[in-house]
Amino acid sequence: MRRKVRIEHARRLAVARQRLSGSRPKPITTDHIHELVQAIGCLQLDPTAVVARNHLLVVFSRLGPFDPKLVDALLWDERRLYEYWAHRASIVPTEDR
Structure with a gap:
C-alpha cells in the first residue's frame, strides 16, 4: 500500500x-x-583532515563537543567498534544488529 508523505515531513x-x-x-x-x-550504521573514514578527521566531524555534528579519545576507547579498549571496509573504509559496530 502506497502512502503519500508531505515533503516537509520527509x-x-x-x-x-x-x-x-x-x-x-x-x-x-x-x-x-x-x-x-x-x-x-557506520562512520566513514577519510584520510583528509582539513578541520578534523571525517569520523570525528560526524560525531561532533550529531552529539556536540566531545573528547576524540572516546572514539579511540571504543575502538581499541572496549572493542565495541572496529575498522572495516564496508562501502568505504569505515568504523562499524562490532555486534550484529
Missing part, C-alpha cells in the same frame, strides 16, 4: 534518522557514541 524524518536534530547528551560518553554508530 525532510524532518531524514534529518532525524541521521541524528542531526534533537537534544544532545551532556556529558558525552562512549555509550552515546556507540549508540550513534549503531543508529547511522
